[in-house]
Amino acid sequence: MTDPQVALMMLGLFIVFVFLGFPIAFTLMAMGIGFGYFAYFDSSRMWRAFDRLDETASTWDSWSTWIEGFLNNRIFDLFVNQTFTVMSNEVLTAVPLFLFMGYIVERSNIVDRLFTTLNIASKNLPGSMGVAALITCALFATATGIVGAVVTLMGLLALPAMLKARYEPSFAAGIICAGGTLGILIPPSIMLIVYAAATNVSIVRLYAAALLPGLTLVGLYLIYIVGRSILQPSSAPRPTKDEVPDMPMLKLLWLIVTSFVPLAFLIFAVLGSILFGLATPTEAASIGALGGILLAFLYRAMTWQRLRESVYLTIRTTAMVCWLFVGSYTFSAVFSYLGGEQVIGDFVAGLDLTPIQFLIIAQLIIFLLGWPLEWSEIIIIFVPIFLPLLDVFGIDPLFFGILVALNLQTSFLTPPMAMSAYYLKGIAPPELRLTQIFKGVMPFLLCVIISMVLMYAFPQIVFTLPDMFYGR
Amino acid sequence: QAPLVVKMQTSWNDANIWQEFARDYATRVEEMSGGRMKIDVLPAGAVVGAFQVLDAVNDGLIDAAHSVPVYWYGKNKAASLFGTGPVFGGSATTMLSWFYAGGGQELYDELTQEIMGLDVVGRLGFPMFAQPFGWFKGEVNTVADLQGLKYRTVGLAADLMSKMGMSVAQLPGGEIVPAMERGVIDAFEFNNPSSDKDFGAQDVAKNYYLSSYHQASESFEFLFSRTFLEDLDPDFQAILKYGVEAASTANTAKAMDRYSADLQWLQNDAGVTIHRTSKEILDAELKAWDELIPELETDPFMKKTLDSQRAWVERVSYYELMNSPDYGLAYDHYFPGKVKL
Amino acid sequence: MEIYGDIMISFIRFADGLSAWFGKAFAWLIIVMAVGTGYEVFVRYVLNSPTAWALDVSFIMYGALFMMGGAYTLSRGGHVRGDFLYRLLQPRTQAKIDFVLYLIFFFPGVTALIFAGWKYAARSWRYGEVSAASPAGVPIYQFKAVIVAAGLLLFVQGIAQLMRCIIAMRTNEWIEASEDVFETEDLLMREANKAEKDHLS
Numbered sequence A: 001m002t003d004p005q006v007a008l009m010m011l012g013l014f015i016v017f018v019f020l021g022f023p024i025a026f027t028l029m030a031m032g033i034g035f036g037y038f039a040y041f042d043s044s045r046m047w048r049a050f051d052r053l054d055e056t057a058s059t060w061d062s063w064s065t066w067i068e069g070f071l072n073n074r075i076f077d078l079f080v081n082q083t084f085t086v087m088s089n090e091v092l093t094a095v096p097l098f099l100f101m102g103y104i105v106e107r108s109n110i111v112d113r114l115f116t117t118l119n120i121a122s123k124n125l126p127g128s129m130g131v132a133a134l135i136t137c138a139l140f141a142t143a144t145g146i147v148g149a150v151v152t153l154m155g156l157l158a159l160p161a162m163l164k165a166r167y168e169p170s171f172a173a174g175i176i177c178a179g180g181t182l183g184i185l186i187p188p189s190i191m192l193i194v195y196a197a198a199t200n201v202s203i204v205r206l207y208a209a210a211l212l213p214g215l216t217l218v219g220l221y222l223i224y225i226v227g228r229s230i231l232q233p234s235s236a237p238r239p240t241k242d243e244v245p246d247m248p249m250l251k252l253l254w255l256i257v258t259s260f261v262p263l264a265f266l267i268f269a270v271l272g273s274i275l276f277g278l279a280t281p282t283e284a285a286s287i288g289a290l291g292g293i294l295l296a297f298l299y300r301a302m303t304w305q306r307l308r309e310s311v312y313l314t315i316r317t318t319a320m321v322c323w324l325f326v327g328s329y330t331f332s333a334v335f336s337y338l339g340g341e342q343v344i345g346d347f348v349a350g351l352d353l354t355p356i357q358f359l360i361i362a363q364l365i366i367f368l369l370g371w372p373l374e375w376s377e378i379i380i381i382f383v384p385i386f387l388p389l390l391d392v393f394g395i396d397p398l399f400f401g402i403l404v405a406l407n408l409q410t411s412f413l414t415p416p417m418a419m420s421a422y423y424l425k426g427i428a429p430p431e432l433r434l435t436q437i438f439k440g441v442m443p444f445l446l447c448v449i450i451s452m453v454l455m456y457a458f459p460q461i462v463f464t465l466p467d468m469f470y471g472r
Numbered sequence B: 001q002a003p004l005v006v007k008m009q010t011s012w013n014d015a016n017i018w019q020e021f022a023r024d025y026a027t028r029v030e031e032m033s034g035g036r037m038k039i040d041v042l043p044a045g046a047v048v049g050a051f052q053v054l055d056a057v058n059d060g061l062i063d064a065a066h067s068v069p070v071y072w073y074g075k076n077k078a079a080s081l082f083g084t085g086p087v088f089g090g091s092a093t094t095m096l097s098w099f100y101a102g103g104g105q106e107l108y109d110e111l112t113q114e115i116m117g118l119d120v121v122g123r124l125g126f127p128m129f130a131q132p133f134g135w136f137k138g139e140v141n142t143v144a145d146l147q148g149l150k151y152r153t154v155g156l157a158a159d160l161m162s163k164m165g166m167s168v169a170q171l172p173g174g175e176i177v178p179a180m181e182r183g184v185i186d187a188f189e190f191n192n193p194s195s196d197k198d199f200g201a202q203d204v205a206k207n208y209y210l211s212s213y214h215q216a217s218e219s220f221e222f223l224f225s226r227t228f229l230e231d232l233d234p235d236f237q238a239i240l241k242y243g244v245e246a247a248s249t250a251n252t253a254k255a256m257d258r259y260s261a262d263l264q265w266l267q268n269d270a271g272v273t274i275h276r277t278s279k280e281i282l283d284a285e286l287k288a289w290d291e292l293i294p295e296l297e298t299d300p301f302m303k304k305t306l307d308s309q310r311a312w313v314e315r316v317s318y319y320e321l322m323n324s325p326d327y328g329l330a331y332d333h334y335f336p337g338k339v340k341l
Numbered sequence C: 001m002e003i004y005g006d007i008m009i010s011f012i013r014f015a016d017g018l019s020a021w022f023g024k025a026f027a028w029l030i031i032v033m034a035v036g037t038g039y040e041v042f043v044r045y046v047l048n049s050p051t052a053w054a055l056d057v058s059f060i061m062y063g064a065l066f067m068m069g070g071a072y073t074l075s076r077g078g079h080v081r082g083d084f085l086y087r088l089l090q091p092r093t094q095a096k097i098d099f100v101l102y103l104i105f106f107f108p109g110v111t112a113l114i115f116a117g118w119k120y121a122a123r124s125w126r127y128g129e130v131s132a133a134s135p136a137g138v139p140i141y142q143f144k145a146v147i148v149a150a151g152l153l154l155f156v157q158g159i160a161q162l163m164r165c166i167i168a169m170r171t172n173e174w175i176e177a178s179e180d181v182f183e184t185e186d187l188l189m190r191e192a193n194k195a196e197k198d199h200l201s
């Protein structure tokens, strides 16, 4: 077996082992070390001390020296070295800070305020509650980088309200699931930081690039919500005065000012300073975290308990993401040492695909991977394998990253690992069945696909902002 | 018989012209060995990061590395003296000659093998041209213009620039442009017109300042795992060592050709303004070195090394400078008005 | 036989407690990191005199935080799994798979972190290595020692995980770590489930 063949076997076995359900960080670590042991196997070097023992050496000495030789493989040093590389990765330093900001803002009652306000403000629109719910989700997405909390918070808040207003249950569920997933696409997305760290694409360019596609997707969602509410009014009846009270203009304005302006200011401070190159993402994230704490204080939502929760959750989620990197850095160093990248590249180059064919196949693979796997695994492990191929087909990794981010929206919405749907099911009234949720999600999946086609047809949507802010 | 494969990782990206320089070495080694030895040249990050090649060679993760000593000055500051130390008046050629004929190699071996206890053998090659003061978004004419800038450089130059009022970050070449875009740094230097162009310096800054004392002499460091090297047959050992000297000439010729052509391209096609660094800033650099040298000399090994360098430069550069005709005069005679120094 | 079960449970509680103690202690670095970086923002953009050390400090805080949180996360089942088949299995079967994989996947790597990490950190310690990211001379040899510490914590937690597997093989039930914080979604889902149960009973 040649080295590149061994590398392919390594990749194949890894995919099989993933299905055993063991924590993936450690599966990667094991595969890297196991195959690395083979890659770096060099008997003369490893057992040099044993070979140089003279005849007078005792049995014990020769045995222990032999065993030392067995452990004297360089893969262990490579593993430690790669671990340190992850520990000193400057791009990833923004991860814990943005997570912390998200956890704080989640606990600051901001979602309730936003939804209540928007609900009143939009009540004359068709599908007003759905619109309010979606916009709340989108705004919240600019303050958090992960998914989960938004779906459950909105599930507790907006879902009962919509059901009470006799919204079609699957429609209401679809809005919340799709809206709640926006947080990983719209900056400050943790997923984009991870993509940047995994591919060396500039994170600020990615953030700038994700903004318009994020808004496009929100726009498509809104078109669908409003359109359906017009065409099929029974699925989204107008709320009664009971459900959404009238409010004098001044009072409404005041509500908007108190619920919307502080958050908008925080978002602007964070994203604005990144986009205008005023501060590094890590610096902006620290401002976001400190600003989030201040906001929570202003809303009288900051308690010792909530701060502690945010702190502890931050370390756990950071550890989850970064230990994946520890595993994958070693895995991919060994993979490339064995020549695996080369052989995949040669294979794909030999297929004679056009760039568009390649792009569709790659996105299809990522879409399928999104069924059993989560975004973190896909980005950290599989995207680097596609990366060298992008060069072959002349595809900008920045563009590819945005397509992947859009694509992975679906991984939260499609079974069997539809986390958004499960979160919602977990807190929804028992009458709401999982099949109803999936049914409601389908049209939003279609929106995601349309948005990907739009990106491909009009790449300016991706490139305009990064080119404007950073030139080239 | 399959050739012996030497895994050599560099500290450069594939796009950097220096990757080509490393391959020039590989070609020479392969031809001199009649194809019995082959060097697999890997870019930064293939096995370990750009700044981690010393650890990696020491541990045998790679057999050899192509880098510069300043990249590991965090482990021992004296490393910089073999890369870009104080400028006493000698050029890179003067200092590379110190390494081979003035006692530099012995001091280098003492530092790496005895003081630091590393399992490496190092050789220097390719006397680099003095490194530009670098890339700035706006013009910098005075020391006051530099205050508060976040500037990328490496090694002792980092200490030097801190003394001049800048705040310094040290990053590998491949991370400079992303760091400019992220706002981690406001200005930077890397090395030469070609490498700078290769990573896209002209996209993030338009003012390029040539001439500086911060890194006026430097050479590549060829690192070999000592265990690996000493296990080889004597002819292979000799080819790997003397290959460095061969590559040195090849690199110099290529650098003259490409660096100068790329400087023209930057000026004519990329809209970059080429400046000479002002006398005020150059003076400030020498004064900053004056402050820095006594601090370095509190370390006995650094004192010994600096004494050796000073003695070498005092004698050798006296000869070089006294002997050298005014090339500028001749240039101006044939190409009048082109350069204003 | 029972006595071994009790000993194992005590050890599991001990390991969970140890991992949580270190994890939570290092978790507070996030505040140091936010405030430290916030300070840098102030002096850099308002006073135009950036610190030399902000970059070093931020990656040291981040690196120590996630490394030392590894065992805590493991004890709370927080490391992501490709579990869409796995979670359909009986706990007993899950435990058998996990038991084998902890032995052949988990321990070799974690042991390497300890021993090879020791070699790596000791060398750095010997020459008093400072960060090469800035000329501020911020020491990083102690930071490299975090690799060893994180390895040790994971090793202890790994033994506890093996014991969890043994118990689950016998009882067909996983022993969960005592928990004090939840993701918002988990917390809300638990509350919803509890309310439902209360409602039914």
Ligand code: NA
Pocket (backbone or CB within 6 Å): A141, A142, A143, A144, A145, A146, A182, A183, A184, A185, A186, A187, A188, A189, A190
């Ligand atoms: Na977001």
Ligand code: NA
Pocket (backbone or CB within 6 Å): B131, B153, B154, B189, B190, B191, B215
């Ligand atoms: Na330089």
